[in-house]
Amino acid sequence: MDFFGLADCNNFYCSCERVFRPDLRNKPVVVLSNNDGCIVARSEESKRLGIKMGEPYFKIKDLLEKNNVAVFSSNYILYGDMSRRVMSLLSSYFPKISIYSIDEAFIDLSEISDLGYLKELSHKAVKSINKGVGIPVSLGIAPTKTLAKMASVYAKKHKGYNGVCIIDNDEKREKALRLFPIGDVWGIGRKHSKRLEYNGIKTAWDFTQMSEGWVRREMSITGLRTWKELRGESCIADEDMPHKKSICTSRSFPNQGLDKLEDLEEAVANFAAMCSKKLREQHTVCQTICVFAYGSRFRDDLPQNYINEIINLDVPTNDMQEIVSLAVKALKRSWKTGTYYYKKAGVVVYNIAEDKVVQGSLFDTVDRDKQASLSKVVDEINMRNGLDTVRIAVQGYNNNWHIKNEHISKQYTTNIKDIIVVKA
DNA sequence: TCTGGGGTCCTAGGACCC
DNA sequence: TCTGGGGTCCTAGGACCC
Numbered sequence A: 001m002d003f004f005g006l007a008d009c010n011n012f013y014c015s016c017e018r019v020f021r022p023d024l025r026n027k028p029v030v031v032l033s034n035n036d037g038c039i040v041a042r043s044e045e046s047k048r049l050g051i052k053m054g055e056p057y058f059k060i061k062d063l064l065e066k067n068n069v070a071v072f073s074s075n076y077i078l079y080g081d082m083s084r085r086v087m088s089l090l091s092s093y094f095p096k097i098s099i100y101s102i103d104e105a106f107i108d109l110s111e112i113s114d115l116g117y118l119k120e121l122s123h124k125a126v127k128s129i130n131k132g133v134g135i136p137v138s139l140g141i142a143p144t145k146t147l148a149k150m151a152s153v154y155a156k157k158h159k160g161y162n163g164v165c166i167i168d169n170d171e172k173r174e175k176a177l178r179l180f181p182i183g184d185v186w187g188i189g190r191k192h193s194k195r196l197e198y199n200g201i202k203t204a205w206d207f208t209q210m211s212e213g214w215v216r217r218e219m220s221i222t223g224l225r226t227w228k229e230l231r232g233e234s235c236i237a238d239e240d241m242p243h244k245k246s247i248c249t250s251r252s253f254p255n256q257g258l259d260k261l262e263d264l265e266e267a268v269a270n271f272a273a274m275c276s277k278k279l280r281e282q283h284t285v286c287q288t289i290c291v292f293a294y295g296s297r298f299r300d301d302l303p304q305n306y307i308n309e310i311i312n313l314d315v316p317t318n319d320m321q322e323i324v325s326l327a328v329k330a331l332k333r334s335w336k337t338g339t340y341y342y343k344k345a346g347v348v349v350y351n352i353a354e355d356k357v358v359q360g361s362l363f364d365t366v367d368r369d370k371q372a373s374l375s376k377v378v379d380e381i382n383m384r385n386g387l388d389t390v391r392i393a394v395q396g397y398n399n400n401w402h403i404k405n406e407h408i409s410k411q412y413t414t415n416i417k418d419i420i421v422v423k424a
Numbered sequence B, C: 001t002c003t004g005g006g007g008t009c010c011t012a013g014g015a016c017c018c
Helices: A012-019 A044-048 A057-066 A076-093 A115-132 A145-157 A170-178 A190-198 A204-208 A212-230 A261-281 A320-334 A368-385
Strands: A004-009 A029-032 A039-042 A070-073 A097-101 A104-108 A137-142 A164-166 A246-252 A284-294 A307-317 A344-354
Touching: A004 A076, A004 A145, A012 A029, A012 A039, A012 A070, A012 A076, A029 A044, A039 A044, A076 A097, A076 A104, A076 A115, A115 A137, A115 A164, A137 A145, A145 A164, A145 A170, A145 A212, A170 A204, A190 A212, A204 A212, A246 A261, A261 A284, A261 A320, A261 A344, A261 A368, A284 A320, A307 A320, A307 A344, A320 A344, A320 A368
Parallel strands: A029 A070, A137 A164
Antiparallel strands: A004 A104, A004 A137, A029 A039, A097 A104, A246 A344, A284 A307, A284 A344
């Protein structure tokens, strides 16, 4: 039997913060979203306090203070760096990993047939990541990805497993399915789980007992795939993600939002620059750029406007200047006079292709080679001297659009001035 | 006062063509 | 004006994920 593994970092963002703050071990920790808006990560202690995922920060500020919860703004530079370390150590044990998110990776185990050896190797990997990077990891192993994901939950929940749970026969599979709430299954979200529960389907096992036709009808092809996977038939393919199909950079703004064109312009310019950078990092170009901005859905009392401007390019690009200027022009074009508050804005680029195969336009007037070398130089300078050392004028320095992050931790791993000092 | 950000896939329906 | 079938392509929106 071929197996899949899923390695999942426990409470990843909180664990990252704890690596550099050993005093917070066994203490409740939470990490906030951008803008310090809501809770996006909780340590076990915080979960036990009843703090929910996605809960608005302002609503539970008192509860957090009363319980001495350590609060952090999200520090994606730190998390990204820690993630790279975890993944690289993981792949030294299992060469065929595919990174699924910042804190998770699937493992193709089809080349390992000796179950005893697999078990031993798994425990070694988990221990070494824990020791080497300081991040606790749970590893689930099973015949399908959906079951592996479920196994990883058991690996995390029950201390006795020491971080590794293997589902290697039907008896174990049934037991695991019977104890697993339907809403916790990978691929079953809020909407479906509500409908399923309404139909008396409470556990993953109940779901597997429904007929194939019913599942197909009620939940379409994606639901059917989950159903098959839970029954032990592997059918979620390894999309070896050549590159992303769309890239979005967006933010919400503090308080009621922005109402001045200059501020929004500056924000959009920065979002566009970030998108172009992400395109270059994955060696791709885009053919469509979308600029959007809208008001708060919680504020019916403020005048609302919705901007959604799409730009189609004749020649795909990843050039910073070009993308920034097109995005800003689009924003200006669709700007509505009068006072409207924009709570959130962003830039999306899509119709993405690899940059090698750019199809020139007959009427193209831009010197593509010159453009590419300029972008490259800018990227190199910024890499050496910090983000946005070299930038386009419209990116500005007013920062009225900038997000709130009052509780940010230091850049322990990526910035020399924040490096940990060991006292003798 | 204050409510995240970044993705993927699937389907239904409209526009258009013969 | 109404009447048809069959096909493609595009888009918006829904559902899901972390």
